[in-house]
Amino acid sequence: MIKILSKLRELIVRWWGDFTLQTRLMAGATLVVSLVMSGLTFWAVNTIQQDARLNDTRFGRDLGLLLAANVAPLVHTGDRTELARFSYSFYQSTSSVRYMLYADSEGDIFFGIPYSEPAVQNSLAIRRRMQLPENYVRSSDLPMVRQHITPLGEVTDVFVPLNYEGEYLGVLALGINPNPTVVTSSHLTRDVTVAVFVSIWVMVILGAVFNALTITQPIKELLVGVKNIAAGNFKQRINLPLGGELGELIHSFNDMAERLERYEEQNIEELTAEKAKLETLVSTIADGAILLDTEMRIVLVNPAARRLFGWESKQLEAETVLEYLPNSVAIQLMRPLYQAAAGESEAMEFRLVLPEPASRTVRILLNTVLDQARENVKGIAITVQDITREVALNEAKSQFISNVSHELRTPLFNIKSFIETLHEYGEDLSEAERREFLETANHETDRLTRLVNDVLDLSRLESNRRYQLSGVDATQPIEQTLRTYQLNARDKQIELISEIEPHLPLVLGNYDLLLQVLVNLVGNALKFTMAGGCVLIRAYRSPQQSSHSAAKAVRIEIADTGIGIAPEDQAAIFDRFFRVENRVHTLEGTGLGLSIVKNIVEKHSSRVNLVSEVGTGTTFWFDLSLFTASPDNESAEALALNSEATHSSSPILQSAG
Secondary structure, eight states, X not given: OHHHHHHHHXXXXXXXXXXOHHHXXXXXXXXXXXXXXXXXXXXXXXXXXXXXXXXXXXXXXXXXXXXXXXXXXXXXXXXXXXXXXXXXXHHHHOSSEEEEEEEETXXXXXXXXXXXOHHHHHHHTOSSBOOOOTTOOTTOSSOEEEEEEETTEEEEEEEEEEEETXXXXXXXXXXXXXXXXXXXXXXXXXXXXXXXXHHHXXXXXXXXXXXXXXXXXXXXXXXHHHHHHHTTOTTOOOOOOOOHXXXXXXXXXXXXXXHHHHHHHHHHHHHHHXXXXXXXXXXXXXXXXXXXXXXXXXXXXXXXXXXXXXXXXXXXXXXXXXXXXXXXXXXXXXXXXXXXHTTXXXXXXXXXXXXXSSOEEEEEEEEEEEOTTSOSEEEEEEEEEEOHHXXXXXXXXXXXXXXHHHHHHHHHHHHHHHHHHHHHHGGGSOHHHHHHXXXXXXXXXXXXXXXXXXXXXXXXXXXXXXXXXEEEOTHHHHHHHHHHHHHHHHXXXXXXXXXXXXXXXXXXXXXXXXXXXXXXXXXXXXXXXXXXXXXXXXXXXXXXXXXXXXXXXXXXXXXXXXXXOOHHHHTTTTSTTOOXXXXXXXXXXXXXXXXXXXXXXXXXTOOOEEEEETTTEEEEEEEEEBOOOOTTSHHHHHHHHHHHHHHHTSOOOOEEO
């Protein structure tokens, strides 16, 4: 029996567990409503029955008082014949009286209707003597009423004292039947309530069974199918022979799964190709990229990162990154990495020096990889940028600014000093001294102007500005330079010579920039050449060609017989603000001329070369590519030819001395 009850309990629990939460809530709500309605109904029935008992009590009391008032004189006189006749007539006139009993003052019954019926005997336990209730009071004029249940139904007992002229004669006992209409109504209400309650729960049980068979099971199948689809199993199908809305839903689900399966088959190659593209992109970017999981294990590392950290020959996937980083880098990154993995920070930036395999300065960016809801950390992305050149450029810029500031400060200090002296002591100075001070201030102003112009020129050349190159006759800027320095060379007693090969082809260049190169180189040659020396400008076809091919460039040389440049200084001669510190150094230079020359020649896709020997002289030379006519530059060539014709009408200085 216990096993049967246990199995039944398990079946009920399993059956109840098959229902959805909504079904359970509906069943619970139905139970609550049915219980409340049943309780209200039973309360109403009970109220009706109580009202009926009160009515029966009042009716019995009134009826007993009325009957006692009529029979008391008959009992006093002992006229029992008339008492019997009157009582029987009264009993026949109403159906509410079940019995009538008369007892004397001692309690002995001397008359009753119906006296001999078994029902009366069973109801009142009559043994020829009336057993009165304990709380019955003989001297009271009010009857005592009680109710009790008998096999034939509920009976209201009324005990009325028989008093006549103050004398207690006995007691009259009446049995009153309940109101049949009220009893029938209350019974009907109770039966209907029970029937409704039972019907509701029968419907609930039937609905639950129907729901389990036709709704819950298909919904469970659909739920399992949706989970499989979400997991990527597009072969999932649901086969249930259902019609209506559920059948349409199942059909739509199967159709969706079929479409997804076809889509997966059609696009798997495209997804693979896109993945390959993404991997190729990550592997070819210049910056290093490392992807870690939350346990610091390496998921992905691209070739740039392998090259920066020297990991080319190492298998790093699924390894802890801190074990392979240089010690100095691992120490600085350990805490930030664990903070990022714990979600305490989303992005951090560091600048570190990698000591090996080669000393490099890098910028390391740490970024957390979050899930789709951006709530949980899934990994850490590390970007490594090689900023060694950037750092070097910043240092060079800082050095350049420092040098410019230093170079500007000297002439400004001299100008300020001489002007302050003139302002404060001008009247005490002689005319010659004032003239000397003004000439010095003017000289320093010219020096300051040259410095600013050279800085501006160098800044423009080092920017990304593009210069228009066209066909240029190399003879023209050479002649312009000779005219510019002719008088200067004559004053210094230096011979200025040019050797230009006849009929030189046009070169690809910018006239103004080439003129600036020649002016700087010739000016330096004159500055560092003693009196009696010589400065030579040559232009000829480049000798860098085979005997069977035409020249592809024009070479320009500027040679002098000056002091020369020591071998240890030749490597730095083109650096900004570099000066050869020797006895002939003057304050006229800015230290930017050769840097400007280098940048201009590089703009012409060439390179400045030098050959020098201390005490003998120096030669600077560079090659310029020939200009090739094309449909795109025919107009530029025509302009160059017109310019050549214009300049050829002026005299050409072959030498000056």
